[in-house]
Amino acid sequence: MASPKAVPQQARARQTYERILSATAEVLVQVGPERLTTNLVCEQAGLTPPALYRYFANKYALLEALGERLTQAQRDVLVEWSSVSNLSQNPQDLLKSFEGLFHKTMQVTLRFSAGVPIMRAMRSMPELQSVVMQSHQQIAAVIAALFVQAYPQTTLQTAQFLARTAMQIGYSMMEMLFDEPQLSTEQAAAAVARMVFALAEPEIRANAVGLQSLNALSN
Known part of the structure; x- marks a missing residue:
């Protein structure tokens, strides 16, 4: 290509x-x-x-150019959301934040000219899959670095795995909604939020326990 x-x-x-x-x-x-x-x-x-x-x-060069523009628009949403303060919210607020992020990414994709067909092309054509892979890897690296700042006892490798897996869940759910528009976007957003939170929760809890132990030792 x-x-x-x-x-x-x-x-x-x-x-x-x-x-x-x-x-x-x-x-x-x-x-x-x-x-x-x-x-x-x-x-x-x-x-x-x-x-x-x-x-x-x-x-394929035409589709690649469109794909890069779409993934950039989606990355902009994720980068804007990604911050230590967002990642370190209490569980209830973090769940709501995940839902809002999913909704906003959906909206950006739907508003983008030919956004849904472009996503389908990137999913179905081997020639375009590197565009998606590179975009996901780039934003996962940003989120992982911030996650480690929010939860210092988590290794960068673990944070990268969590970020990459969370993104895959979100994009797979979006593709399902595009293929089956009769499904509820609200339910999908809530499901994505719960799954992503379930991935992160063990690290969040482990960091909280670790912080409590450090505080106990210092006292």
């Missing part, structure tokens, strides 16, 4: 680049990732194939 080339800096070239991606999103909604072709995108954008190939080698 050929990755998209660097985003052009000149105004006219940048307009063409954005026009291509906008057309790709429109075609993707109409026909889905499997039937997407560069010819259909050119027809939608009113461009010749050489104009498209100047920036994108094939349809």
Whole structure:
């Protein structure tokens, strides 16, 4: 798979680049990732194939560019939420915070142009799975580092596993809701929050016990 080339800096070239991606999103909604072709995108954008190939080698490069933009929008939500203060809330507030994070990530994905088809493409096409993997690894590293600050007795390796697993649970639940929209988003958010909290709770408790022991020793 050929990755998209660097985003052009000149105004006219940048307009063409954005026009291509906008057309790709429109075609993707109409026909889905499997039937997407560069010819259909050119027809939608009113461009010749050489104009498209100047920036994108094939349809996978088009989808990769859209996938990177979507995952960046999702990462922005997670980064904004990620803080030591959020992670160290009391259990009830932490559960509510997890629910809110899930809802906000869902909303950002649904508002993103062709967000759901892009997620489906990244899930189903091996050529695009590295986009998802890299995005999840990056944000998991941020959350893990903050988790260790909030709960110092947790190892970074354990925190990375917890963060990565929590993200997988959240994204899998979103995909289920996209495939079965009749299901309750509220119930899904609550279920994700409970599962993620269940993952983190042993470390939270262990840190609390450890802190109590340290305080007892110091007294």
